[in-house]
Ligand SMILES: Cc1cc2nc3c(=O)[nH]c(=O)nc-3n(C[C@H](O)[C@H](O)[C@H](O)COP(=O)(O)OP(=O)(O)OC[C@H]3O[C@@H](n4cnc5c(N)ncnc54)[C@H](O)[C@@H]3O)c2cc1C
Ligand code: HEM
């Protein structure tokens with residue numbers, strides 16, 4: 001299926017949002033495009049399959065967005081979540097471009113809907129995909145294929161022939177053989193390396209064995225590593241990743257959104273010695289969601305338990321796996337495999353420290369503890385009403401930050417600071433340029449769409465300027 | 474780790490247990506919320522009883538969208554296949570609500586049962602005509618007002634079909650009662666004009682048979698399915714045929730005008746337009762069924778679906794042939810054929826796919842009530 005004889009205008013590695021946006025925009029600009037996706041057809045689209053929304057600036061409310069979200073506010077949010085760890089120039093450019101993305105994405109057949117039940121807080125800023133990320137991908141693939149983009153599945157890029165700042169060809173493993181695919185330009189849109197446990201271990205040590213990977217098993221960072229080894233400048237902390245606490249019963253890979261748990265703020269979180277280790281009520285959940293992966297990773301055996309009682313059971317989104325349930329704390333501890341007396345002691349100490357207050361889970365209420373370490377600053381209520389419940393949690397890795405450096409045209413930047421001749425990057429593989437740390441819901445898709453579209457456009461432009469004979473379709 | 478899912482609520486069947494599992498998965502995901510009524514209705518609950526699941530199953534229109542949009546559909550290990558599971562539960566529910574209970578076996582091999590009933594009923598009409606009269610009347614040409622009634626007196630025909638229809642209504646009503654009780658909806662909802670009106674609009678437009686706006690998915694993830702169009706033809710065709718019969722009855726008893734009516738007269742016009750819809754519609758639906766991705770199908774109940782489609786198609790075909798050939802010697806046999814088919818369509822209504830319309834409509838009534846109550850638009 002992959003012909004070694006053809007030279008494509010644009011070769012896109014990857015099959016998610018970034019890859020498809022690049023492929024579509026390059027094709028619309030007249031280039032011949034081949035997309036090589038490592039995953040089989042069903043798993044096409046990496047972590048994009050698991051997404052539900054994207055964050056784009058807009059100056060007015062729309063049918064599906066409850067109010068305006070101006071560029072400045074978007075930039076402020078980005079500054080806040082990254083702690084300033086962003087390239088301001090690129091970030092502002094991306095945010096300005098994001099305004100056009102809503103219509104552009106819709107023009108590719110993707111449909112939006114108002115925010116989903118349980119996510120009202122995002123109703124103004126984030127556009128939700130009708131039917132979720134896989135529906136979005138299906139629309140992009142349909143559009144790409146109808147435009148004449150060639151897509152090959154089960155086709156992993158396993159080698160890159162790069163000379164200095166110039167891409168020559170890629171070795172693609174497909175149908176049991178490796179083929180050298182030549183192309184005038186290359187777009188790397190193959191995601192991060194979060195599914196590569198060995199690589200994660202370089203940053204985290206052996207404990208990475210106990211991490212669960214929330215998304216695709218195919219994002220192993222093969223292309224990223226080859227690019228860095230070929231002299232492309234890297235950016236972003238190689239040891240960091242976005243990690244949340246997810247249900248420990250989730251599969252090793254690809255459990256997706258549904259393994260998350262939103263109930264930390266309603267109870268206490270203990271490790272396998274039944275000890276608390278962090279303020280569960282420090283701030284509203286969306287702001288603390290992403291620290292718990294790291295917190296749990298620091299606990300023995302990378303396991304922890306969210307413990308709560310009957311009064312909280314229905315205050316949060318229903319979970320995929322039912323909570324472990326018992327009529328006494330001792331029995332609960334037994335079911336969790338932790339020491340009963342220790343759990344009883346921890347809960348008793350916590351209960352004693354709870355001060356009276358007015359519980360209100362919709363605001364930073366005044367229910368807190370006193371005289372206990374760590375304290376619980378809000379929503380602290382005694383855990384006393386049987387039955388008692390617990391969720392076991394482990395670190396769930398969403399994505400990694402290490403990537404390749406790009407410029408405003410999504411062109412890769414070489415170690416020596418010069419732009420690459422014909423290599424572009426989009427999506428998670430370059431997210432670190434704007435997202436040095438932290439995360440704001442929906443920004444992963446924004447990065448992929450904006451830079452994907454630019455990468456495709458620029459690649460096509462490069463081809464038509466350097467090679468006038470390559471006619472436009 | 475010694476952590477097990479603690480207790481599985483008991484369900485009557487394995488399919489209901491599977492539906493419970495899926496709804497629990499979906500409730501923690503909700504990505505499909507905007508596709509149809511099933512997901513918003515699911516989100517109003519945290520646990521799913523058999524009644525809830527039967528309600529959700531009958532709310533599902535089998536558009537297929539949530540299968541192709543789901544990141545967890547097979548081969549993913551979560552194995553989420555909502556359209557198929559709800560199709561099985563829905564088809565099971567038809568049998569569970571049947572009245573009288575003793576006839577639930579008719580759903581067992583429904584295609585066979587319906588064909589037998591149809592064949593017997595046609596045979597009885599042919600034999601009856603022949604026995605009542607000189608067999609030659611079957612093959613004579615009869616024309617002019619009252620021509621049909623030379624073969625069968627109008628009152629006998631009206632009585633027979635009135636009785637069959639009344640029986641169907643009673644049996645269907647008992648099924649409705651069983652369904653309503655099972656899903657646990659108060660009787661009062663059936664008297665709420667707002668809920669009824671909303672449900673009528675949703676049913677008549679098949680609002681939820683469109684994959685959330687792009688169209689249904691049938692053979693693959695491309696939303697190119699035309700089932701809504703074919704269903705409209707079938708549904709409105711059926712309604713027009715029904716209207717044709719009703720007008721004819723009025724003509725007969727109120728105006729004293731006897732069939733056959735001239736081709737430009739209302740019963741014939743309605744019947745012809747309806748009949749064409751009832752030919753094209755079921756044919757289109759059958760074609761779509763053929764092409765449908767097996768992964769979405771119940772699989773074990775194709776006979777029921779095909780039997781219903783065939784009955785509708787034959788009703789229309791024999792009716793239209795009767796119209797065209799009514800002045801020829803073929804009329805006698807065709808009349809027997811048509812009456813036999815229509816008779817069996819009536820008596821088997823409560824025992825076949827026809828009930829889907831009733832339960833779906835009722836589910837929409839309840840959904841309209843629920844949605845209004847939680848303040849949805
Ligand atoms: C559970 C979950 C939920 C999320 N929800 C959201 C959300 O709602 N909004 C949001 O903005 N972000 C969300 N994210 C983050 C988002 O998924 C990513 O930011 C986004 O998918 C990145 O897009 P991408 O195209 O760069 O990479 P991906 O979508 O991951 O695509 C990478 C592709 O590259 C392919 N590939 C990898 N290596 C190779 C190779 N060597 N050769 C060929 N192909 C290769 C992979 O198979 C894959 O298809 C979520 C992430 C997870 C895990
Ligand atoms: C009252 C409201 C009705 C609703 C909401 C409704 C809805 C639906 C839906 C969603 C389907 C597709 C899914 C499936 O196969 O089950 C369907 C199929 C079908 N309906 Fe209806 N229907 C209604 C009434 C009717 C009536 C009155 C008729 C004709 C007498 C009819 C004939 C059919 C046929 C022939 C099929 C195709 C069966 C198949 O392919 O297996 N429907 N209906």
Ligand code: SF4
Nearest residue numbers: 499502503504505543
């Ligand atoms: S069908 Fe799949 S994507 Fe849709 S709500 Fe259920 S689990 Fe989520």
Ligand code: SF4
Nearest residue numbers: 509533534536537539
């Ligand atoms: S098949 Fe269509 S109607 Fe049925 S639950 Fe899925 S999206 Fe809703």
